[in-house]
Amino acid sequence: MxxxxxxxxxxxxxxxxxxxxxxxxxxxxxxxxxxxxxxxxxxxxxxxDINSLPLSTVNTGPDGLHIGALTLNSVVSENSLVLDKHPLLAMALKAGASPQLRNMATVGGNMMQRTRCAYFYDTAMPCNKRTPGSGCGAMGGYNRMHAIFGTSTQCIAVHPSDMCVALAALDATVTIAGKKSKRRIPFTDFHRLPGEHPEMDNHLAPGELILGVDIPDNNFAKNSYYLKVRDRQSYAFALVSVAAGLDIQNGIIKKARLAMGGVAHKPWRLFEVEKSLEGKTPSEDNFKAAAQIAMQGAKAREFNAFKLKLAPATIAETLKHAGGLV
Structure with a gap:
């Protein structure tokens, strides 16, 4: 070093x-x-070191529930406001890492974490994310953990966060400060797809600081679920994960919010699936049909083709739990 x-x-x-x-x-x-x-x-x-900044609060405000960028993941996952209003976020955080890591990791740091692609971490291997123009070792290598959505010819890495999948599903907004002004950006727009510049993980400009995230009020608390499929139960990154929130009134799904992890360079929001569920009843058939819609545009590589079956199965199972069928 x-x-x-x-x-x-x-x-x-x-x-x-x-x-x-x-x-x-x-x-x-x-x-x-x-x-x-x-x-x-x-x-x-x-x-x-930014730990002296007053950015570790969790409180309600005009934009919903505000969570400061320096709030520890462990604090957020056990906060009474989060558990009451947005249990989906708490579920994702508790699935995300070991207790020791949650006691150190911050919300802003979680958002900024980089891929766990083995080729990115191995400086002897080519990686366009680490060294632009060097190539992508994962393309023809062992790509079991890699993306099936939103890939490019430059990169097939996935975003590693569980917390971010839940925040994407919950329509969160990020507040960012620069030297001249503040700005707000939808969470679904914060992270980037690889395109021609996989070295750029997000839309945070040089010299900018994340202040926190805001989650708008919703009616998903009673019908939320986070499901993470991984190789081992403790401290493993997702092969596929799904965050789901349903607003069910009189037996009808009025609103649905879904996002996936482990499948793309950013949290993968399932907008078309959400539209397909609205106005439907919570049923296993409807959830299976919605899961198939999610797979439009999916592209597998040699070692991750199993995700083409695992992903829709995980979506359907998550919806069954969120919809009260399990």
Whole structure:
């Protein structure tokens, strides 16, 4: 690991000034960044510790439930407001990592974590995400964990977060600060598909800081479920995961929200599936039919073709739980 400068600003202005300098990276919990530094995947000149900023609150506001960017994953998963209003988020967080990691990881850091693609972590292998233009080792390599949606000729890596899948399904909004102004962006637009620039994970501009996320009020609390299919029950990333929230009134689905993890470079929102469910009754047949709609445009590689069957099965099972059929 190369030598780096460490600073600990105590104001938002000082943080924004520090991260505007080339070679600077933010550190909070550090659960992903430190690993990347140890493996030589990233080598910042300066680490800017933002833990002194007042960004660790969970409260209700005009835009719904507000969660500060420095709030620990463990705190969010056990918060009474989250459990009452948005249990889907708590389910996803508890599926996401070990208790030790949840006690360190922050909401903003979770959003900013990078892919766990083995070729990205192995600096001896080609990876367009790590070194643009070097190629993609996963294309012709062992690609069992890789994407089936939204891929490009440059990259087939997947986004690793569980929390982000739930936030995408819950129509969350991200608040971002720059030196001149603040802006808000829908959570579904925060992360990027790989396209021609897989090295760019999201739409956070250089010198910007995540302040927090807001989740609007909804009627999904009674009919929410998060299902994560993985190789082992503890501390493993998703092969396929699904976050589902249903607003069921008088036996009819009025609104539906679904997103998937483990299948794309970003949390994969299932907009067409949501439309297909609205006005339907919660039934196994309707859920199976909706799951098939989700697979439009899916493209598998040599070792991840099983996801073409696993994904719709996981969607249908998740909907059965959310719809009260299980």
């Amino acid at each position: 190369k030598q780096f400068q460490y600073i600990h600003p105590t104001s938002q202005t000082a943080v924004l000034d520090a991260i505007s300098k080339p070679g600077s990276k933010i550190i909070a919990g550090g659960t992903n960044l430190v690993d990347l530094m140890k493996k030589g995947v990233t080598a910042p000149d300066k680490l800017v």
